[in-house]
Amino acid sequence: MAVEVLPLTTADIPEAVACIQTAFADDPFFRWVFNKRSGFNLQRNAASMAAHFRYGLSCEAPIYIAKATSRPGDSDKAPCSEIAGVCWWFPPQPASEPVSWTVWAQDWLLSFRQLLFNIRFGGRGGLNVRRYWQWKQRQEATHAKVWTDPRGYYFCNVLAVNSEMRGMGVGRKLVEAVTQKADLEGMPCYLESSKGFPNLVIYEKLGFELVEEIDCVDGNDSCKLYCMIRQPKKAD
Ligand SMILES: CC(C)(COP(=O)(O)OP(=O)(O)OC[C@H]1O[C@@H](n2cnc3c(N)ncnc32)[C@H](O)[C@@H]1OP(=O)(O)O)[C@@H](O)C(=O)NCCC(=O)NCCS
Numbered sequence: 001m002a003v004e005v006l007p008l009t010t011a012d013i014p015e016a017v018a019c020i021q022t023a024f025a026d027d028p029f030f031r032w033v034f035n036k037r038s039g040f041n042l043q044r045n046a047a048s049m050a051a052h053f054r055y056g057l058s059c060e061a062p063i064y065i066a067k068a069t070s071r072p073g074d075s076d077k078a079p080c081s082e083i084a085g086v087c088w089w090f091p092p093q094p095a096s097e098p099v100s101w102t103v104w105a106q107d108w109l110l111s112f113r114q115l116l117f118n119i120r121f122g123g124r125g126g127l128n129v130r131r132y133w134q135w136k137q138r139q140e141a142t143h144a145k146v147w148t149d150p151r152g153y154y155f156c157n158v159l160a161v162n163s164e165m166r167g168m169g170v171g172r173k174l175v176e177a178v179t180q181k182a183d184l185e186g187m188p189c190y191l192e193s194s195k196g197f198p199n200l201v202i203y204e205k206l207g208f209e210l211v212e213e214i215d216c217v218d219g220n221d222s223c224k225l226y227c228m229i230r231q232p233k234k235a236d
Pocket residue numbers: 023024027158159160161162165166167168169170171172173191192193194195198199201202203205206
């Protein structure tokens with residue numbers, strides 16, 4: 001299978017959103033934070049995710065898509081060109097520096113867009129807001145503990161590969177689009193995953209190490225997030 005990694009464009013957003021929605025349908029954190037399945041609104045979720053992608057593009061976040069230009073067993077067919085995976089990172093933000101005006105303005109714009117979606121879709125589309133804020137608080141406390149590098153971290157916000165294209169090197173290519181840049185700059189990278197198996201092994205192969213676990217607990221319903229850091233590799 002031939003795969004090309006390219007920066008995300010506005011035109012790619014609908015396909016990138018669909019890729020993430022499908023890849024995360026069985027994700028433990030997603031199921032914990034959208035726990036009332038009957039209340040889940042796919043359109044509201046897609047609108048929110050598209051707004052987040054627009055936010056990321058406006059903030060010049062490193063966001064990449066992998067395009068499969070041919071698929072396994074497709075040699076006899078016309079080449080296809082579809083999104084095989086998406087990877088979205090936040091650039092490093094030094095702890096001592098305030099966020100830029102662009103990021104500040106985009107934060108407000110995103111909040112405003114979410115407010116409009118709440119009105120248009122009659123709510124948050126099934127998001128358990130209490131659980132969301134519990135996670136946010138625990139995440140902030142964890143970052144304060146494990147983000148010891150004052151220069152900040154490349155932070156993997158989302159990584160998803162279409163299920164039929166997993167295990168073929170697409171995830172590695174998407175991650176390396178940023179880790180190679182991080183290595184050149186001598187910067188560390190960080191991610192969180194709620195799927196221990198097989199993701200811990202996959203990320204270890206990509207140079208990440210487990211540094212902390214975040215337990216999100218609500219009644220009898222819990223979810224664990226595995227926090228991993230990759231230190232920059234020096235050129236040989
Ligand atoms: C996690 C995910 C992005 C990995 O993408 P992928 O395209 O399958 O990964 P790759 O094929 O590039 O594999 C990367 C490495 O992990 C290894 N690997 C892949 N799947 C594996 C598995 N199930 N068990 C053990 N190792 C595995 C590969 O061999 C490769 O190592 P190598 O290059 O040293 O041989 C993909 O499985 C996915 O989208 N999962 C669902 C969504 C998700 O959990 N996203 C992550 C949220 S943080």
